[in-house]
Every structure is written in structure tokens, then in C-alpha cells.
Amino acid sequence: MPSVLPAGEPVPVDGSLPESALTGLGQRPFGFYVHVPFCRVRCGYCDFNTYTADELGPGASRATYAASAVAEVRQARRVLGDADAPVGTVFVGGGTPTLLSPGELGSVLGAVREEFGLDPDAEVTTEANPDSVTPADLQRLREQGFTRISFGMQSAVPHVLAVLDRTHDPARVPDVVRWAREAGFEQVSLDLIYGTPGESLDDWRRSLDEALACGPDHVSAYSLIVEDGTALARRVRRGELPMPDEDDLADKYDVADDRLTAAGLGWYEVSNWARDDAARCRHNLGYWTDGDWWGVGPGAHSHVGGVRWWNVKHPAAYADRLASGASPAHAREVLDPESRRVERVLLELRLRDGLDPHVLDEAGRRAVPVLVRDGLLEAGTKRLVLTRRGRLLADAVVRDLLP
Secondary structure, eight states, rough: OOOOOOOOOOTTOOOOOHHHHHHTTTSOEEEEEEEOOOOOSSSTOOOSSBOHHHHHOOTTOGGGHHHHHOOOOOOHHHHHTTTOOOEEEEEEEEOOGGSSSSHHHHHHHHHHHHOEEEEEEEEEEEEETTOOOOOHHHHHHHHHHHHHHEEEOOOSSSHHHHHHTTTOGGGGHHHHHHHHHHHTTEEEEEEEEOTTOOOHHHHHHHHHHHHHHTTTTTTEEEOOOOTTTHHHHHHHHHSSOOOOOOHHHHHHHHHHHHHHHHTTTTTEEEEEEESSSGSOHHHHHHHHOOOOOEEEEETOOEEETTTEEEEOOHHHHHHHHHHHHHHOEEEEEEHHHHHHHHHHHHHHTBTTOOBBBGSHHHHHHHHHHHHHHHHOOOOSSBBBBOOHHHTTTTHHHHHHHHO
16 A cells, blocks of 8 residues: 655645745756655555555545645645745656646646746656557647656566566567657656566566667666565565565666666766656756755655645545645644754765765764775765765765764
8 A cells, every 4th residue: 555654743724834945946946746646556566655446435536636636736835925936847757647638738828827937948758658648648748848758668578577567568668769760859867677586587688778878868777676565565474576686786777787887877976877868857956966856746745945744645634634725734843953964965875966074973974084985985086975885885985973
């Protein structure tokens, strides 16, 4: 079932924010994340807040979802006041966003444009499954203003997709990439997962090679995580499938970095590679560099000026809150300066651009020479940048820098 929301402090009924959070709004990167919580089939590894038609229950409707999302965008304008805060990025994720029609997705984007304005070079992304779009759909999405698309390829190998409960035909991936190019999308990204039980190194090489043959601008490659409460976790617990092996995951990361780099895609975040700086996902960079974003949708998380909040999970509760004029936020936390410093270390260290060492406290700075000596941080750079070995041990590096 969908993941559990964290605890936090109550949110005012109208969703208002502390004045301190609004200071500087518009001077930091500002984006919108729109969560579409619908899927035709639940993938066995997924713990995202998503619902199939059978799981929605009474009071929730895919047909009325876009209107609720538009209402939250308009509420965001009221909460954030009159500050000039043009939107630099919009990212529609899920779930399967393209289960909504291009017109419905375009109505949400249109509300963002009307209420806040879009930067002239705004990056507007939607995720899509390879079997959830047609050439006509992609053409209409481009006409609505979407500039970037990320396809959930995951693997090119049928038996690996079967373990993940992915239902698309891998032979369709080159087609959807070509259709997106023909529709005029400026950037095309492919998502991959490695470490699925039963996936060999040759299987993983095949997935990488077939992804690269499509000529993507961007590739995300994530190691499989067995999340509690998922169907995959239950199969592992029953002994039907083995847990992913850490050495195998490390080997597959090395293979990915070798092949992607050789194909001209450079890493810019531990799990992300891009053709050039323009192909980096600017929306995700906003997350990793303490930007501001408003998360629209059930279970969506937001962050503005050091205040983080998250919405109620179920689409019916979400729609009811908005229909009554109340905020859909479930709870929030106000981050103190030390918490924000720790988060900078956790997130910015994952980036190829690295971390400013002045963010560290004295104990953390003392750990730097040891990490350089051990080959985990690059030597001779003004910022702290992980080596490839450091990327594999990023959590351990962070623990040393935050003693």
C-alpha cells in the first residue's frame, strides 16, 4: 500500500506560512511538482502514494482530479501572496501522469502560468510509461507547453520487467523516444533500475546499451530498494526472491558509469547522467540545492523558505479539503539553521558541482583530508566532490562529514 506520511506540527487551516518563509521568495529557484496518484497496475517494488482504480474507493475520481490540482495552484497563489515568483520548473510525476489526458495536464500547467507566470526558458517535464502515450498524445503534450519527458524504461529485459511487475513491451521504448523527438520535445530522459533479483550483469549491460541506442539526453539509473510494505518485500520475506546484493549493485553502478560516460553522458548527481549542462534536470537540482517548490497533489511535499509540509494522502481527502477552501496539507516542519545545514551536506555532496567546505563544522572539516586520502573525495578541488568510489559509499562519507 502507499507509503506512510511522517509526523509533524499542525498546519493552519488556510495553509498560511510564517513570514520568514516568504522572505526572499522569487530570489531562489521556484518550481512546482504535480503528483498524479493513478496507475493502471501497481508495480511490486513501488511504495509511492499511488492508487489503481480498484484501490481508489468512494469519493475519489480520476475525472475530477485535474480540477482539484488547479484549485491547489490557485490556493498556492493566495498563500504566497503577491511576491513576484515566476516558475522556472514544473515536474509532473506519479503514478502515471499520462493516465490524465494532455488537456487535463495542460489545465494544471495553465493555472501555474496564469497565477505565477513561467520563465521564458522554463523546464516543464512529465513522466510517462512507454505504453501510456501515443504519437498524438505526445504532440498534444508538446502543444500544451511540456518541454521535457521522462520515460520509465527500467529495463530492456522481459524477465527483469516481469519481476518488477512492469507491463510495457521493451521494444516500444525506441518508438516513444522517436515520437517525442518528432513532437518537438527539447529533452528526453530514460529511467532505469538495476539490481532486480535475477538480473545478470549481461542483462544490465543490455538495458544500458538499448537505452543509449535511443539517444537520450538524460539517463537516471537507480539501484532497486526493497521497501517495506510492497509486494516485492513480501516476496523477499517469503523467500521467493533474494535481497539485492550490495557487491552486485556496486558492480552494476560501475558498469553504468563506464557505459554512460563513454556515450557522452556525464554524471551530475550520483544517480543521474546528462548529455550536457542544458540536459540536467533543473527541477531536481532545485531539490538538491535548497530551492523552493510547491508540491500539488495527495501526499505531495513542498518546501518554501525553510518550511516543509506534506499533503494528505488519499485523493478523496485531498479533494474534500480543497472543495471546502481548506489547505490539503497534513502537517509541516519549520527547519532550524542547523537542520538546513545538515540537509545541504546530505544533498549537495551528491552533486558533481560538489559542496562548499565552509558548510561543514570544525569536526567535519577535520574529516576532509582523511576522506581525500582514502580516495572518497577528489583532491585539489575548491569544493568537495565525490570520486566514483565515494559515490558508491556516499552515505558513509556523509556520516564522516556530519560526526
